Amino acid sequence: MDLLNTALPALGEAFFLLFQPQQLFFLMLGVVMGLIVGILPGIGAIAGLSLLLPFIYGLDAVSGLALMTGLLATNPTSDTFSSVLLGIPGGASSQATVLDGFPSPAKVRLPVRCPPRSCARSTAASSAPSRSPSSSSWRDRSSSPSACRRC
Numbered sequence: 001m002d003l004l005n006t007a008l009p010a011l012g013e014a015f016f017l018l019f020q021p022q023q024l025f026f027l028m029l030g031v032v033m034g035l036i037v038g039i040l041p042g043i044g045a046i047a048g049l050s051l052l053l054p055f056i057y058g059l060d061a062v063s064g065l066a067l068m069t070g071l072l073a074t075n076p077t078s079d080t081f082s083s084v085l086l087g088i089p090g091g092a093s094s095q096a097t098v099l100d101g102f103p104s105p106a107k108v109r110l111p112v113r114c115p116p117r118s119c120a121r122s123t124a125a126s127s128a129p130s131r132s133p134s135s136s137s138w139r140d141r142s143s144s145p146s147a148c149r150r151c
Helices: 002-018 021-039 045-056 061-085 092-101 133-141
Strands: none
Touching: 002 061, 021 045, 021 061, 045 061, 061 092
16 A cells, blocks of 8 residues: 555656656657658667767756657657668568568559540530540540440
């Protein structure tokens, strides 16, 4: 019971210190820095933390911990950007993502969108001769009413 009497006030004081506007600012600054460091391939959380170390020495303990927590919490998430887009693992946590994520954007096939004049519901203006070669090639490919699946 003595432990509970000393732990609850300390926990309340910790929450009071953490939710100050200054600490929330340093937490968000750490999140932004963690995203930037994570997106750069080859620079991990430890290297980002070592880059922040000179700035942390000038801060008080709660602000420094908020800055480090923000950086370390977002870095594994932002490692996947370079893994999927560039095929370069940003850290150890994103090495398997290179194998699955990097080939995925190349396999994506976008749905074919019918041009506005190819639908059977279009007006008589669609049957008028076109002057641009790009729209006539669309018309040639989709001259039948069944060519557009939306109609």
